[in-house]
Amino acid sequence: MLRIAVPNKGSLSGPASEMLHEAGYQQRKESKELVLVDPDNEVEFFYLRPKDIAIYVATGRLDIGITGEDLLVDSAADAEPILPLGFARSTFRFAAKPGVASSIEDLKGRTVATSYEGIVAKHLAEHGVDASVVHLDGAVETAIELGVADAIADVVETGTSLRNAGLETFGEPIMRSEAVVIRRTGADGDDPKVQQFLRRLQGVLVARTYVMMDYDIRAEHLEKAVALTPGLESPTVSPLHHEGWVAVRSMVPTKDAQRVMDELYELGARAILTTQIHACRL
Ligand SMILES: Nc1ncnc2c1ncn2[C@@H]1O[C@H](COP(=O)(O)OP(=O)(O)OP(=O)(O)O)[C@@H](O)[C@H]1O
Ligand SMILES: O=P(O)(O)OC[C@H]1O[C@H](OP(=O)(O)OP(=O)(O)O)[C@H](O)[C@@H]1O
Numbered sequence: 001m002l003r004i005a006v007p008n009k010g011s012l013s014g015p016a017s018e019m020l021h022e023a024g025y026q027q028r029k030e031s032k033e034l035v036l037v038d039p040d041n042e043v044e045f046f047y048l049r050p051k052d053i054a055i056y057v058a059t060g061r062l063d064i065g066i067t068g069e070d071l072l073v074d075s076a077a078d079a080e081p082i083l084p085l086g087f088a089r090s091t092f093r094f095a096a097k098p099g100v101a102s103s104i105e106d107l108k109g110r111t112v113a114t115s116y117e118g119i120v121a122k123h124l125a126e127h128g129v130d131a132s133v134v135h136l137d138g139a140v141e142t143a144i145e146l147g148v149a150d151a152i153a154d155v156v157e158t159g160t161s162l163r164n165a166g167l168e169t170f171g172e173p174i175m176r177s178e179a180v181v182i183r184r185t186g187a188d189g190d191d192p193k194v195q196q197f198l199r200r201l202q203g204v205l206v207a208r209t210y211v212m213m214d215y216d217i218r219a220e221h222l223e224k225a226v227a228l229t230p231g232l233e234s235p236t237v238s239p240l241h242h243e244g245w246v247a248v249r250s251m252v253p254t255k256d257a258q259r260v261m262d263e264l265y266e267l268g269a270r271a272i273l274t275t276q277i278h279a280c281r282l
């Protein structure tokens with residue numbers, strides 16, 4: 001059985017379970033379930049605190065896990081990312097009241113509050129900045145107002161939490177992060193069970209990123225049309241009963257679909273259809 005760590009709470013939990021469900025795996029029905037066996041797929045899921053997942057995976061007791069890149073770095077655990085999953089995208093940044101600091105050097109001798117001590121201590125040391133780091137479990141934006149710290153280092157997505165607290169980012173982003181699949185550093189990359197799991201998740205990513213596009217076009221315009229819809233390898237082209245016309249089928253990135261449809265129409269393509277892809281193996 002493949003043993004997989006899944007976040008049990010927070011921003012990663014819902015999207016991770018949703019992706020696993022889309023990949024055909026059973027997922028727990030209620031949040032108090034901590035272990036779930038999916039016998040049909042020969043997988044056992046362990047629902048763990050996101051911050052702990054890299055630590056479990058590093059021991060080798062669990063084969064793989066889903067966590068955030070920032071949590072992986074923060075843990076300093078002996079684990080590595082093997083597949084980015086495209087959700088829980090964020091940056092990790094310093095912030096303070098306007099005018100307090102404009103670069104990391106301004107933190108010398110000051111106090112920084114964060115839930116990610118590992119990342120912050122390492123980053124300060126790399127820049128030769130001697131500052132105190134205070135650990136808080138969450139809502140760190142409030143630490144400044146309450147006099148616990150001069151600055152914070154925290155996850156920023158839309159920036160709404162910072163704005164609401166009257167704070168501004170300063171300095172370069174400390175890191176960017178998204179959800180990733182991790183494994184123990186140097187673990188057997190050819191394990192067929194792990195490979196099959198990764199293929200399933202990649203299939204979900206592709207199904208989320210692409211639509212299938214079909215259209216009819218006069219054969220003399222085919223080359224230009226195919227340049228607009230090159231697909232992953234090459235489009236399928238079939239003759240139509242109506243002589244001089246062909247039907248084309250190709251995968252197109254969802255974000256480009258409307259623009260591509262407009263351009264195909266201009267070229268003379270007709271009966272242009274897009275359909276959703278539900279699952280895929282590349
Ligand atoms: N607002 C957000 N937008 C995008 N990603 C986020 C956001 N907040 C946290 N994350 C990401 O989620 C992961 C943190 O998950 P975790 O469950 O520990 O914290 P959380 O989502 O803030 O939940 P909690 O309520 O327990 O603090 C990190 O990888 C982080 O980058
Ligand atoms: O830039 P934004 O879109 O506002 O998102 C960032 C905020 O989201 C997370 O907080 P969360 O709601 O998880 O609370 P927490 O601080 O207690 O972790 C994170 O810690 C930031 O505070």
Ligand SMILES: [Mg+2]
Nearest residue numbers: 010011138139
């Ligand atoms: Mg949080």
